[in-house]
Amino acid sequence: MIPPRRARYGKIERLVDDMLSAEPGISAPVPVERLVRERGIAIRRGPLDDDVSGLLVRQGSSATIGVNDAQSALRQRFTIAHEFGHFLLHEGMVEHVDRGYRVNFRNQESSMARDVEEIEANFFAASLLMPTRLLDEAGAVDAVDDDEKVKDLAKRFQVSRHAMSLRLANVYRRYAPY
Ligand SMILES: [Zn+2]
Numbered sequence: 001m002i003p004p005r006r007a008r009y010g011k012i013e014r015l016v017d018d019m020l021s022a023e024p025g026i027s028a029p030v031p032v033e034r035l036v037r038e039r040g041i042a043i044r045r046g047p048l049d050d051d052v053s054g055l056l057v058r059q060g061s062s063a064t065i066g067v068n069d070a071q072s073a074l075r076q077r078f079t080i081a082h083e084f085g086h087f088l089l090h091e092g093m094v095e096h097v098d099r100g101y102r103v104n105f106r107n108q109e110s111s112m113a114r115d116v117e118e119i120e121a122n123f124f125a126a127s128l129l130m131p132t133r134l135l136d137e138a139g140a141v142d143a144v145d146d147d148e149k150v151k152d153l154a155k156r157f158q159v160s161r162h163a164m165s166l167r168l169a170n171v172y173r174r175y176a177p178y
Helices: 009-021 032-038 073-089 114-129 130-139 147-157 161-172
Strands: 041-046 052-059 062-068 097-098
Touching: 009 073, 009 114, 009 130, 032 041, 032 073, 032 114, 041 073, 052 073, 052 114, 062 073, 073 114, 114 161, 130 161, 147 161
Parallel strands: 041 062
Antiparallel strands: 052 062, 052 097
């Protein structure tokens, strides 16, 4: 499979939307580990190199996600969602190790296929952990420039404040996605 040359933001939002449509009554925090395990993907936590957040190893139609358990619970949650994104979006990826992936790609759009895959996995993770429809329900549009509200939303969705403010800017300000 040829890696994408440009991040497929619309496709990723639709993928997440379809996944969540099959989960009536879903609310924040999104049960990312359950969604992953339901697809036959195993999650293993353990010690990894300091700069490694996580990895994906594909075995046929299934896979194992490895998570660095020395990192914070929020970081681990984002890592699981990021690797899940690779699993769903990047069929050709058999073994993949993430070393300190950058969260803010806004000024770093690159045509390199590998970067596009990382941008897509980050965008998938943000879309899954902070789905537009749940943000709308939570009245998140009012939180864009309000630090206290961002903090509350981050807690409710179990993501970092940084991840939440990026996502809000992306969803409600129509910035270039990161
Ligand atoms: Zn990655």
